[in-house]
Amino acid sequence: MPFEPEELPPATPPFFDDTAGDVWVPLYxxxxxxxxxxxxxxxxxxxxxxxxxxxxLFRADIIYDDDPEAETSVESSTSNARxxxxxxxxxxxxxxxxxxxxxxxxxxxxxxxxxxxxxxxxSTTTPTRSLVLYIPHASSAPDLPFYHPKVRGIAHxxxxxxxxxxxxxxxxxxxxxxxxxxDKKVRRTAYRLLEILHKHGQSSAAGYVKRVHHDVVIPQARxxxxxxxxxxxxxxxxxxxxxxxxxxxxxxxxxxxxxxFLMELWADMYKDAAFPGFVDIxxxxxxxxxxxxxxGYSGWGFDARARKSWAQFQTEASRSPSxxxxxxxxxxxxxxxxxxxxxxxxxxxxxxxxxxFPPGTFIVSNHxxxxxxxxxxxxxxxxxxxxxxxxxxHNLTGEKYxxxxxxxxxxSKSTFASLVDWVTHIAEDCGWEIETEMLRIPSTRNTCLLxxxxxxxxxxVNMEALLRKYGGVEGYCANVAGLVKSGPRGH
Numbered sequence: 001m002p003f004e005p006e007e008l009p010p011a012t013p014p015f016f017d018d019t020a021g022d023v024w025v026p027l028y029x030x031x032x033x034x035x036x037x038x039x040x041x042x043x044x045x046x047x048x049x050x051x052x053x054x055x056x057l058f059r060a061d062i063i064y065d066d067d068p069e070a071e072t073s074v075e076s077s078t079s080n081a082r083x084x085x086x087x088x089x090x091x092x093x094x095x096x097x098x099x100x101x102x103x104x105x106x107x108x109x110x111x112x113x114x115x116x117x118x119x120x121x122x123s124t125t126t127p128t129r130s131l132v133l134y135i136p137h138a139s140s141a142p143d144l145p146f147y148h149p150k151v152r153g154i155a156h157x158x159x160x161x162x163x164x165x166x167x168x169x170x171x172x173x174x175x176x177x178x179x180x181x182x183d184k185k186v187r188r189t190a191y192r193l194l195e196i197l198h199k200h201g202q203s204s205a206a207g208y209v210k211r212v213h214h215d216v217v218i219p220q221a222r223x224x225x226x227x228x229x230x231x232x233x234x235x236x237x238x239x240x241x242x243x244x245x246x247x248x249x250x251x252x253x254x255x256x257x258x259x260x261f262l263m264e265l266w267a268d269m270y271k272d273a274a275f276p277g278f279v280d281i282x283x284x285x286x287x288x289x290x291x292x293x294x295x296g297y298s299g300w301g302f303d304a305r306a307r308k309s310w311a312q313f314q315t316e317a318s319r320s321p322s323x324x325x326x327x328x329x330x331x332x333x334x335x336x337x338x339x340x341x342x343x344x345x346x347x348x349x350x351x352x353x354x355x356x357f358p359p360g361t362f363i364v365s366n367h368x369x370x371x372x373x374x375x376x377x378x379x380x381x382x383x384x385x386x387x388x389x390x391x392x393x394h395n396l397t398g399e400k401y402x403x404x405x406x407x408x409x410x411x412s413k414s415t416f417a418s419l420v421d422w423v424t425h426i427a428e429d430c431g432w433e434i435e436t437e438m439l440r441i442p443s444t445r446n447t448c449l450l451x452x453x454x455x456x457x458x459x460x461v462n463m464e465a466l467l468r469k470y471g472g473v474e475g476y477c478a479n480v481a482g483l484v485k486s487g488p489r490g491h
Contacts, residue, residue, distance in 0.1 A: 003198050005030040005191065008170075010181075015157055015170065016131065017089040022174055024155055025181055027190040029170040030198055032158070034205040036130045039158040039169070040118060042200045043132040047116050050101055053196055056109065056147035057101055058224045063113070064098035084115045084135050086153070091119040091131050101147070102224070107232065109145040113137040127167065130158040141176050149189045151175050156197060169197055217437040217450060218264045224440070227260035234291060243309040244285055250442060251287060257441035258366060258389070259291040261448070266297070266362070269385070269452060276360035277319035281375070282368030286313040286326045293317060293325050301364075302329040302353060304483035319361065329353045330480060331371060335381060335463055336473045347481060359383040367391035367445065370398040370480060372419075373470070376427035376451055380461060385452040391445045393419040395471045398479035420447050422470075429466055431456040 005028040012026050034042075050057045062070075063081045083096045095118040103109035119131040134154040141150040153174035160167035171194045175181050214220065235252055242248035266275060275297060280289050283301025290313035292299060300320030306328045317325035330347055333355035355378045357363065363386035365375040372390050379386040393415055395401035403422035405413045411421070427434050432451035439446040467473050 001031070001033065001198075001202055003030065003195050005194055005198075015172065016091060016129070016155075018174075019087045019089060022086075022152075024153070024172040024174050025178075026170055026172050027181070027187065028194045029168055030194060032167050032169050032198065032201055032205075033165070034201040035162075035167070036120065036128050036158060036160050038201060038204055039130050039160075040120075040132075042197060042204065043118070043156060045200070046196070047097065047099060047132075050099075052200075053193055054147050056103055056105075058104050058228070059102050059220055060099040060114075061102060061221060062097055062099050064096075066096045081113060083117075084137060085117045086133060086135065088119060088131065091121045091129055093117050093119050102221075103145065103147060104228070106228065109147055112145055112148060128160040128162065130160070132156045141180070149173070149186045150180055150183070151186065154193065156193070169194060169201070171197075212438050214438050214440060217435055217448075218261060218268075220440075222264050223260055226264055227257055227440075230256045230260055230291065230295075234294075238287070241312065243312060244307065246285070251285065254441045254443050255288045255291060255366075257439060258288055259295070261437070261439055262292065262364070262387070263295065263297070265387075265450070276362065277358070278362040278364055279319065279357055280364040280366065281331060281378070282365065282371045283326065284367070285309045288364065288366055289313065289325050290315065299362075300325045300327065302327045302331075304328070304330050304480065319358075330484060331355055331374070332477060332480070333374060333378065333381075335377070335467065336476050347484065351484075355381070357382045357384050360385075362386065365389065370394045370483070373423050373426055376423070376430045376432055377463070377466075379432065379451055380430040380458055381463070383458070386450075388423065388449050389439070389445065390416070390419050390423055390447060390449070396467060396473050397471070397475045398483075399475070401471075416445065416447075420449070424449060426466075426470055427451055428455075429461070429469070431458065431461050 007028055008026045014024050015026050016024065018024060046052055048060055048062065050060050064083055081098050083098050085093060085096050087093055097116045099114050099116055101112045101114060103111065114137065115135040117133045121129045136144060136148055138144045144150055151173045155172040157170045157172060158167060171190045173181060173190060180186060234256060238252045239248045278292065278297060278299035280301030283289050283303050285307045286301055286309055289299065289301035293315045298318045300317040310326045313326060315325045316323060320327060328351060330352050332352050359382060361382065361384045363375060363379050363384050365372060365386060365388035367389055368375065369392045372388055372394065373396055375386050375388040393401050393403055402415060403418040406417055406421035411417055424434050427449065431454050433453040433455050435450040437448040437450060439448050
């Protein structure tokens with residue numbers, strides 16, 4: 001069903017009666033084929049995730065919920081967190097929440113408390129009516145932040161005819177003044193709110209099941225709060241001083257997001273132990289290493305070619321062989337035949353790393369291309385946990401490679417989905433339990449594979465047979481030696 005809403009004329013009577021006598025103005029209406037329960041489900045998802053409706057918002061923190069069975073039922077003791085509900089004739093209130101809207105940039109916009117209420121009337125003779133309200137805790141339009149329309153309240157109404165199996169959805173605003181609704185931005189917001197509800201409701205009615213799940217490893221609030229702190233601290237300086245030819249807007253915000261995720265992950269992993277240090281293999285421009293070391297984490301990174309930005313990102317590092325945080329080194333894993341002699345690739349021994357790290361060192365593999373499928377192998381032979389964020393597809397010889405389709409036939413057969421499944425399979429065969437997190441970063445390559453728990457000991461893994469199973473390593477030395485002579489990639 002395409003989205004073609006009916007724009008309701010200004011003289012349209014209210015669809016429901018506010019017991020306080022205020023007039024809610026209907027703006028747009030659209031037919032729907034999803035019932036009351038699905039409407040409530042979609043609206044609750046939007047209450048918890050206001051970022052679905054506004055790119056200016058990170059999330060909502062639920063600070064009050066009168067549902068005793070709700071997992072997030074927390075009542076704040078602060079006065080502005082108390083609910084400000086409204087009631088309507090013939091549509092009883094069933095649930096009241098207060099959410100705090102968290103903006104992406106708190107230097108520009110302030111958080112806002114908002115009461116959200118759910119109402120429903122059911123009858124055997126009239127349509128079922130479900131109503132969801134957003135009431136901002138603000139006494140006037142100037143008190144509202146930029147991301148909120150300048151109105152006293154927002155309402156979504158769902159009307160359902162069970163015998164016909166059809167209904168309608170509509171959006172209504174409670175203005176401070178009637179003229180407020182003539183503002184184009186206000187009307188555009190109303191249109192957009194109804195469009196998002198229509199999209200999510202109709203998709204579910206058609207059988208759509210969400211397959212991508214965020215915040216599995218690290219809770220959303222912890223990640224976003226940490227990311228906001230790092231962005232405020234580093235973003236402007238890094239963008240203004242960017243030395244590479246690549247887009248600073250992409251790389252800076254992407255690596256700030258990855259750094260925030262890693263720091264929260266490490267806070268969990270090492271809460272009762274000293275941080276063991278990290279190594280970023282295929283570190284590219286070195287930005288991620290710079291952020292992490294600036295934040296007090298010991299570690300280093302290396303790549304086959306140096307980057308222009310290394311000069312400004314170079315810091316002292318206690319975990320690298322030379323004491324520098326960024327080094328030009330070629331990875332020739334000890335398990336690859338013929339790598340024991342540097343003459344095999346005509347490179348000085350000082351420029352080679354054998355892929356063996358101190359046990360426990362956390363391996364970071366961020367868009368490491370040729371080194372991506374090697375990451376779980378290096379983790380296994382060195383007894384090191386890791387994350388890998390796959391990007392371009394290469395096999396164990398370093399050549400470009402189209403991995404076989406995913407084992408799960410319901411998944412996409414794209415090159416990227418195939419790569420993710422293939423490297424996951426390698427990791428599992430190496431004895432790793434793999435956790436998957438879809439990172440909240442500005443990249444379509446945002447799948448993070450985490451290996452921190454073993455399913456079997458290393459002596460149970462036949463590494464020689466594993467390398468053969470995944471295509472062998474013949475030609476690896478020559479292929480990766482060519483990286484030193486070729487120009488650097490964008491990362």
